[in-house]
Each structure stands twice: as C-alpha cells, then as structure tokens.
Amino acid sequence: MSQNVTLLEQINGRYDFTFVGNTLNTGENNVQATLSYLTSSTANLNLDSEDVVQRAYLYWAGSGTGDFEIKLNDNEISAERTFSHSRFIGGTLFNFFSAFADVTNLVQVTGNGDYTFSDLDIATDLAQHFTYRTNFSGWAILIVYENPNLPLNQLNIYDGLQGVPDALQIELTDLYVLNNTNAKAGFIAWEGDSQLPTETFTVNGTIISNPFNPPNNVFNSTNSVTGSNQLYNMDLDIYEIDDYISIGDTNASIALTSFQDFIMINTVITKLNSQLPDATIVLTPPSTECDSREILIDFTVSNLNSTEFLPAATPITFYIESQPIGTTFTQGIIPIGGNENGSIILNIPESFGLNFSLIANVDDDGSGVGIVIELNENNNTFEIEIDFNVSPDFNTLPNIRNCNLGLTRGIFDFSSYEELVKTNSLHEVSFHENWDDANQNINPIFNPSNYEAITTPKEIYVRIDNGGCYAITQFLLETYNCPPTVYNAVSANNDGMNDGFFIDGLRDVFTNFELLIFNRWGKHLWTGNNNKPDWDGYVSEGVGSKQAPEGTYYYILYLNDPDYTEPLTGYLYLTR
Template identity: 65%
Template sequence: MIKKITLFLFLFYLLIPEVVFSQDISLYTQINGRYDFTFVGNTLNTNENSFMSTPTILTSSSADLNLGPTDVIERAYLYWAGCGTGDFDVQLNGVDITPDRTFSIIQTSSGWPHFSAFKDITAQVQATGNGTYTLSDLDLTAEIPQYFQNRTNFGGWAIIVVYQNDALPLNQLNIYDGMQAVPSRIDISLNSLNVIDNFDAKIGFLAWEGDVGIANNESLTINGNVLSNPPLNPSNNAFNSTNSVTGSNTLYNMDLDIYNIQNNINVGDTTADISLTSNQDYVMINAIVTKLNSQLPDATIVLNNYTTECNTGVIEVDYTVYNVNSTEFLPANTPITFYIQNTFLGTFFTQNDIPIGGNENGSVTLNIPSALSTNFTLLAVVDDNGNGLGIVTELVETNNTFEASIDLKVSPTFNFLDDLLSCNLGLTRGIFDFSSYEELVKSDSSHSVTFHENYNNAVLNSNEIFNTTNYEAVTTPKEIFVRIENEFCYSITSFNLLSRNCPPEVFNAVSANNDGLNDGFFIEGLRDIFINFKLEIYNRWGRHIWTGDNSIPDWDGKVAKSVGPDDAPEGTYYYILYLNDPDYTEPLTGYLYLTR
C-alpha cells in the first residue's frame, strides 16, 4: 500500500515535540522452567486492506487453542489492536474485558493514531483450556472510512499462551511488548537473556498491519542474520498476514510468526538485537517472545530454631538457605523477607554465593508488632525484596517459602482504666487520687501493679509512684503508666490525668481599710485558670466604675478615672465576670458589699 504524507499534519507534529509516537519494546515478564509458548488469534479484516474495494471490518472473530494432552497452561496474555484511539471494552467468550495496560502509536506520515491493549487472562484460559476463543465487541467501524484512505484500516487480537510440560528442557521465556513501527527501520534490543544452549531456540512476533502485497525491502534480522521461513515468510516480506502456528496466510493485516533461531544466537548471550526494515509497508510490532535453554539457581529456605524473651516482641530466628535443585550458583545478597499474616517484618540477605547443591546458615532478629497475636505463623520467603518480587531468576519460582508456628511468652491481661478528671488549680495543675486503680486494672488478683511517670520507668520497673491518694500533677494532661506483672511477663497500660476549669468562687465582702484582710475583691480559682477573664464593677445606679483583667490587681474600692476623690463609698455594688472560656459562654453576675 502507498502511505501518503499529509503536509499539514507533518508540520503540525514537527511543531509539537511532546507528541508520543510509540512505546519502545521492553521486557514485560520472564518465565523459567519447562515451558514453551504458542499464539492464538485472528484478524477482524475481511481481506487485505490493500485489496478491499470498500472499507469493511468485523466486530468479532474466533480462533482455536490446541495444546497437547500433557501441556499445562501457565500464563495467558491477550492483546487487541486496531486503528483509531482505541476500543477498550471487549469480550472474550462472553466475558467482559478491560485492559491492564494500553499502547498507542501515531503514524508520522498521516498523523493518525493506532492503539493496542493488554489483559492478563491467565485464569480464564486455564479454566477454559483447549477450544474456541471468540473476541467480540471490538467495534472499529467508525474509524475504518478514514483509515481506508491510506489503507491502514485494521483490527485484530491475539493470545500469547505459555504452557508447562515435564518433557521439555529447562527453558527461559521472555515476553517483551510495546508499540514500535516502520517504515523505515526499527532496532530493538532484547535484554535479560541467559543462553546456555541454543538448541530449539525460537522467537515469536505479534505484529499488526503487515501487507502481503508489499515486499519493498521488508526484512527481519536477529544479530545481523536475516530471519525467514519460506514460503510462509520470505526474507523480503517478513510481515505478510501469516500465522506460523496454523500455517495460515489469510491473517489479514496481522502476523503471528515464530522462527527457529538456534543458529542465530550463541551460548552465553545476554542480549539479542532485532532489526526490521521496510521502505513502504507500515508494520507495528506489539510483542516479541523468546524461548531459550537457561541455567538457573533454585533457592529454598528452612527455619531451624527460634528463641523469644518475655514481653520484648523480639524473636531470634535461625535459618538455612539451600540451592539444591539448581543448575547455577545462587548469588550473594539474595534477599530473604519475613512476614506475619502479610505484615512485613524485615528483609535480610545471603552473605556468599551458594554453589549448586550447597547451603548457607543465618540468624536474624525480628521485631514483632504489638498488635499481632502472641501465637502466629512466621513466613520466610527467600528471593523476596520485601514487596513480593524477587531479584534472582530461578528454575522454580514457587518453592521459596517456609512457615513456622511461633508462641511468644504471654503477658498478663488487664482491664483498661478510665482517665481521671480534676479541677484546674492554676496553669493546669491538679490533685488526683488513683489508689483504687491498683485493683481495678487487674484481671487476676495475684498480679502485682506499680505506677510510673513515663514508659521507660514502667519497662524497667523503676521510680515507682507511691503517693497514689494525693498525687499532684504539675501540668496536665499527664499520662500515668501502669505495669502489671505475672510470674513470667509484664504488661503496660496507661491512663491520663486531666484538668478542667471549675467555676470560680466569689468572696463578695470587701473592706478597703488596708488592714490586710479582705482589702480587695477576691475571686478564688480565677487567675492562672481563666487567664482571659474580664471583670466589670457597677454601682447601685448602674454606673460602670471599674474594669479589670489578669494584668490588673483585684479591685480595691477605687473608682477608675474618677474626677475628684476616687474612693468609692460604702455600699452595695454589682459585678459582671466574663470568663471567656468555651465551657462558660454566659457571664457570671452578682453583688458585693464594700465597707471601709
């Protein structure tokens, strides 16, 4: 097909460098063991788009999975793709599918987008097994007329199926994905390989929009060697609507091609370079799968012994890491992570390279969260970096765990204590009696109880509080810690001493004669408690004669700002006391009697 360049769109994208044109092919997952892979999928095109007379496309199609009787499905990954920005709500055998990941690419010559989507469907394919798979509700009909203009109209789907068989050699399967396209050339570096034997090595490609009728310098190479499988895949037309699994050449505008590469890759290789050239055909690579023989360790772990101390929440664990059923040494610094009921405790590391058939002993100290039960199952996982993922590729990835039942020494149970409340004696000071708490906290009368002013004293059983009937808290709130002991262990609980601003007490007799007795208007429990108070004095006719607050001494019978003599005459006066406290929203009022 001829790909026409639209000048306006070309200039538009040159002016917007932030546009994402593709996602580089990169490693998605690596699977090691006695595994192999196959492809299942089908196109939605009714013919090669170059040969269509009118733009048409299906919304569903089917394909069959035919594994051998001893093949066991390990993984299954669904990809679907097409022109446009994407249809991400499809069905597989009537089951609704939404993607885990999506890819997009913009054809630079037209500025038009294409898409791909990915879904892990392992559980569904394992449950279904062999049989017909139908992808439906992939509706691209609205997009087809536009893309038919440059013959890039297409849609299709494919499943990468990884299966296990005990008759297979130990293989390493790498699945790479992304979205890259030609023309004119793309170079993809496949990393994380580990080749020990190139026998029966193979590579598979999931590609979209390849055209059987365009063979203009369309070559596929690995490590500089041209890949071909004539007559299905000639060397000058690698992506030509073919399916290597079924031998079909009518997989219109998509390719599921698998090549033998045992002569194109060498023992010891850790990377492989893929190149695709095309002078005309617009081909999109979506996924690449490699299968290679591999040499790997196999880490396992055993918990040998543990010791605990009373009420510390600390256990000492002895363990052994083995590398028995392996074909390679287990490297030093392999992580070991410990869990209790999915709660992470800590990650530790092996110290040395463990040879084939060898082992290494270790010991760790674990701090057990206090919220957990004293009887629990400790889980040790070798090759786990603390988030459920490993850093070492192994022959078997399902034998890395060991469980052990742990019993901590039991601390005494106790009753929870209520907080105590007392009047604020000034600057939050209070007097408290918590002598009854010695018995109230016990769940067993044989337990002993002591009180302490801080947690460390309670742990060490030092600086005991002896005066529990008339204890003075200089400031509140103050936390009091309680140590409860049985024969083997102890527990610690606490309660709070709290103060509140109690109503002040008014002494309403004032004898302003400087004899040292009742010379001022005294209110008990006011100053240092209601620090923002305001006091107003009025005479019997309602005239305001004095105002005071925490910065002014008690009223001594003087008239503020008086013209002439400032001694107030003997008699009855009235006060309004604003406490300015959230617990006392209304002012206190009353009278007082002044004598001289």
C-alpha cells in the same frame, strides 16, 4: 508517540509457547476496493493433552484511539494496560492502539476449542484510515504452557507498541543462553501486508526467514501456528533462531527495516534453554534490644524464578554502606521454586550510628563477587532500614526530706519530679515503689503530690520511657525530727478538749524523750516519756497521787536527740 518494547515477564521451567488469534479484516487493506471488516472472529486452540496452560495474555489492536471493553467467548474483558502509536500521513495525524488483558483463568477453564473475539467498536476510525489503507483490527492470545517432557527453558516476554517504517531496533535483555538448540522467537505484529515485499528482519545482524516468511516480506499476514496466509494485516510468527544466537549470550538485538510497508510490533517472546538457578533474598525487619549493637537477622533465600537448583554453601554477605560486616552460607540445596530460612547475628560497629541501611547480598563472598552463575545477576540484593533503640537520658533527682510524723512516717510531694527528670518533653514518666514494678511498668504511684511513706528512708523508682526503651532511676524519701510544738494550755475537765499536756511532733518522733513537770516553787510533780500518756494534772511524784490545783506550771523537755542537745523549757496553764 509509542511505547518501547521492553521486558514484561521472565518465566523459567519446562515451558513453551504458542499463539491463537485471528484478524477482523476481510482482506488485506492494501488491495481492498471498499472498506470491509468483521465484528467478530474465531480461532481454535489445540494443545496436547500433557500441556498445562500457565499464562494466557490477550492482545487486541486496531486503527484509531481504541476500544478497551470487548468480549472473549461472551465474557466481558477490560483492558489492563493500553498502548498507542501515531504517525502523520499526508499531513494528517493517524492513531493506532493495542490493549492487554490477562485471560489465564478463562483459558485454563475453557481449555482446547474455539475462542471468539467480539464487540470491538472502532468502525468510525476504520473509515478514516481506509483512505490511506491503514485500516486494520485483530486479536491474539499468547499461550505459555508447561509440559513435563520439555527441557528446562527460559521464556522472556516483551511488549509495547513500536512502529516501522524506516528502521526499528529492539534490544532483548535479561537472557542467558546455555544451549541454543530449539531456540525460537515469536511475534505479535500488526498491519503487515503480503503485497509489499520491502522489509527485512534481522537477529543479531543476520536476516532471518522461514517457509512462511520470505526474507524481504517477513510480516506478510501469516500465522506460523496454523500455516495460514490469510491473517490479514497481522502476523503471529514463530522463528527458529538456533543459528542466530550463541551460548553465553545475555542479550539479543532484533532489527526491522521497511521502505514502504507500515508495521507495528506489539509482543516478542523468546524461548531459550537456560538451566540456571536464580538466588534472591528477603530480610525480616529485626527487633533490636535497647542499648545493644547486636542484632539477629532472619532471612529467606529463594530460588523461585529458576531452571536449576541453587547449590548449598552459597554465600550471603551483609553490608552497611560498602563495608561488609558479616557473611553466612546457605545450608542445603534449594530446589527450583524452593527457599531456605536462615539467621545471623551481626555486631554493628558504633561508627555507623543508630540509624543505617543494612544490605544483604546473596551469592556474594564478601568481596562483591559471586560463585554461582545465575539466570539474573541483578536481583540478589535486599535492603532494610535499622533503627537502634537506646535508653533515654534523664536528670538526677535529689532526695526529699520531710518532718518525721512518727516512727519515721512522712508525707511527701514529688509531683514536680515528673518534669524535672525529663530531658525530652515527649518522654513518659511513672513512679513505682520497687524496681520490679518499674521494670515491668506495673503498679504506678497515683498520688505523687500527697504520698505517705509509712517508714523511711523509702526509695522511689522512676521509669522514663522514650517509646522504644526505658531507663530507671531513683531517689530517697527521708524524714528528720522537726522541732516539737508545745500547746501550753491544759483543761483537765474530761471534756475531750485539751485534757492533757499535748506536744505536737513529740511522741513516736523523739522516742527517748523525758518530760518533767514542776510547780511554781520548783517542786517536781510528774515525769513522762514515750510510753506514758500526756500529763492530765495529776501529781505522781512523791507520796500518793492527787490533783494539782489550777495555776501555772513549768516543764523541762529532754529530747535526747543528737540534733537537740539542749532541753526545751517553758510554762503551761492548768485549768479545771
């Protein structure tokens, strides 16, 4: 069981790296007569005055299943990531571990000076491993620093935990070599021995070495930073690799072979001169107008992880599926670490429906081809989901006609229309007295079951909302002249009850009516209309006015309405 060494982070700028660390072994485990180990050890960091720490990653490792709570300069440190490796030796399973913690803030505050690692508790595991001389423990900090005098470099940090013997090959990807001058590679490795010269280390097929690391024993308990050869059972090695990589390389292959010694690779870091931009794009989710296929897309093009400016007029193409639907360009030069905001209006063909994925590809001329060489050609795409909003469908509502209560006033019940107008039960419906109120969704009608229209015809506006869009429809409230109701009893005694000849649904409805009253011998006694009060038993036709006696009387009512061409006739009873 192991974890492949893969890319952790890529850093571009005026950067370089170094190591600080130490072993917790008192000697090489391969020659120890008795188990001996340290509970703490110290190493010194000595950067130049212009070097500014940007990253500080602590790795510690040892035999056994691990201890992931330690101290650095008496600060409690907890592992943020852990790695493990195991192998059978003599039929017994032996475990190994390493751990990672980001200690950048601690190192930035502390600066140059001594760093003491302590509180690693793996004593029980060391005793088991000592039987096969695989007991070890140690620590290292990978320091990435910035210096204004450095060239623009690309640093690639890889980590994991892979073991040898036999053969191990690690592919270093996401490189781009523009200049191989001062290219170098560094390693944090565990459990190497200077007494076992049975290993080789190759880059792109070529065996490499340096004065501290002979070609047949490169992992030999050495520290390339300090020149120490007493870094027992661990290695902090840095190699110049100018001669082993070529301009234009985007990957490199590191291979290890060992026929006796057991080695574990924990961390690899490369430094290459790569002065290139790296364009990325981010889209802001747009707001869409109801029933519109046009959208305004806001975007940000960045050149963050780069070592060169991104030129102006870098193309940006927008795709739905594989079809380009619009292209625009950056406006100005985007500096290292900078960005530029832009926007584009896209008209979306109806063939893509209401829901689709919109893909933006920076450095794409519309044919899938870029015009700028970048550090990373695989991070130019951003995708968002677009949902178009459409107004809800609705059912047409019929007009409502009720009796005219006078001067076209009417009482109406349209409460059932709330459900009738819907084509979806989840839609929200409200009624309004004018279009502006419906459009703004203000002043709803609260009494649709007993709504009084002062005058008719009256238009009622209905707003149907589906949660994203709304539609407005309308219907009419109308009145018509219903047949009047005659109450044919008159008690003209001024008691406030039936004191006059009342006909319900007549006044202010049939405004041109004419009412004639006759006695039983056919004599015309009284004429009334919309401007006169009800007949109260007084005779007004002929000479003078006098009270009519109790008895039966007859009326003729001319409504003078095109819907009522024949007069209404009948009798009434007058009492006093």
